[in-house]
Amino acid sequence: MNVISRTADAQKDSTANPPAHEVVYHQLRDLVLFGELAPGDAVTIQGLVQRLGAGMTPVREAIRRLIAEGALRFQGNRRVSVPTLTFDELSEIEFLRKTIESQLTERAAQRVTNADIDDLSRIDTALDAAILNGDVRGYLTCNYQFHMTLYARADAPILLGVAEQLWLRFGPSLRVVCGRFGTENLPDQHKELLTALRSADTDAATRAMVKDVVQGTDQIAQVLRETA
C-alpha cells in the first residue's frame, strides 16, 4: 500500500545522512546567529574548512547562502565578513520586525494549543536559568528558540523566513549587547506574552511582542551609539 511505502520513505528520510553543505550551513548559521562571530570579523573559506573540518565546496555554498540571507556581507573585493549594523539599518530592522513579528504573533495566538504554550513555558524557564547563570550562549539560543517556536505556529512560511533573516542580521550585535549589559536586564516580555496566550488575548500578546522587539532594538541602538 501507499501508506507502507510512505512510512518506509519517512523512516529512510529520518535515517538519511544530510548532505555536507546543509550541515556546514547550519553550523555557520549558528556561528553568526549566536554571536560566535563578531561584527566585522572576516570570514574566509579556508578558515572555515579548517574550523569545521569540511571540504571547500560545501563551505562555499554555505557562505553564498548566508550572504543571500543577509547574514554575511560580500565586500566587493573577494572578501566576506560579518556585517556591522548602522543606525539606519537597525531602524529598518525595527520597522520590519514590528510589522512581521506582530503579525506572526497574532496568527500564532489564534492557533496555539495548550501543549504549545507548555513548550514555550519550558523554554522560558530554561531562559531564566541561563540569565541567572550568566550563560550568554544559553540565553541567546533559548530566546531564539522561544520566538521561533511561537512563530512556527503561525503557519506562515514566508513571513517566518523573513523573520529568520532579520534575526540573522542582528544576531552578532545582540551578542555584543550581552557582553555590554550582562544577562541580567535583557528584554524579556515573555511572561506577559505567555499569560496573554493562555487567556487567548491576541491583542495583548502582540502588544507584548512589540514591546519585546522595541526593547531589544533599543539596547542594540545604545551599543551602536557607544561604539561610534
Add this chain to the structure above:
Amino acid sequence: MNVISRTADAQKDSTANPPAHEVVYHQLRDLVLFGELAPGDAVTIQGLVQRLGAGMTPVREAIRRLIAEGALRFQGNRRVSVPTLTFDELSEIEFLRKTIESQLTERAAQRVTNADIDDLSRIDTALDAAILNGDVRGYLTCNYQFHMTLYARADAPILLGVAEQLWLRFGPSLRVVCGRFGTENLPDQHKELLTALRSADTDAATRAMVKDVVQGTDQIAQVLRETA
C-alpha cells in the same frame, strides 16, 4: 597622493570582469523573474551548464543563492524546481508587499528629485509601448524596472532586499497571468503614482502603490483559482 591611487582603483573596478558565478546568478535570476521558467519547471545543474555555457561550480552557487532567496525550491531529494504559489503563500506575499512597498514608496516620495520622476516617466512610456505591442517580456522588465527605480530612492537597502525577494517569488506566476489575460488590462497605477509624486503628495502616492499591489495580486489569485 591617495586621491590618485583611489581614482586608479575606481577605474580598475569599472573595467574589472565580474566573476562567473555573479554573471550566472543574474542570468538565472532574470530567467525566474521574467517568467522564462514556468512554475513547476525542473531546474537541473547540467541543463543550466549547457543553456548558459558556464561551469558547474558557478551554476551550483547561483542555484543555492536563489534557493535562499525563495526564487527556487529545493525538493528534498536532490531536485530543484521553480515553486508553484499556493493561495496562502500569495496572501502572505500580499501582506508583505502592502506594508513594505508602501513604506518604500513613502520614503521614496520624500526623496525623489524631478530628474528621478522624469526617469520613471520614461520607463512608464516604454511600458505603455510594450503593452500596445503585446510584448510580454518588455512589459515585465519595464514594470520591474519602474518599481525598483522608485524604491531605490527610498534609501532603505534592507526593505529593498526583501521587496526584491518577494518579486522573485511571484515573477513566474506573473508571466502566466500575462499569458492568460494578455497585456491589455494589466495593473498600471503608474500614472496616478506619477502625478502624486509630482505634486509631492506622499499619501496619494502610497495609496496608488497599494492599489497596484492589490490589483496584481488579485490577478494572480484568479489564475491560481482557475489552475486549481
Add this chain to the structure above:
DNA sequence: CTCGGAATAATTTGATCATATTCTACGCCG
C-alpha cells in the same frame, strides 16, 4: 644616516575546473 613612500615580490585566499563518489530514479526481471 634615518625616515617616508612607492614599487615590487611573496604569500595568502578565492575562483574555477576535472574527476571520483554517492545517491536517486527508472526499468527490468523474478
Add this chain to the structure above:
DNA sequence: CGGCGTAGAATATGATCAAATTATTCCGAG
C-alpha cells in the same frame, strides 16, 4: 507486484589558476 540492478545526475574532493593583500626592498629627501 515487489525487489534488484543499472543509468544518470548531483555531491564532494583536490588540484590548478588568478587575484589581492601584505611584506619587503629600494630609492630619494631631509
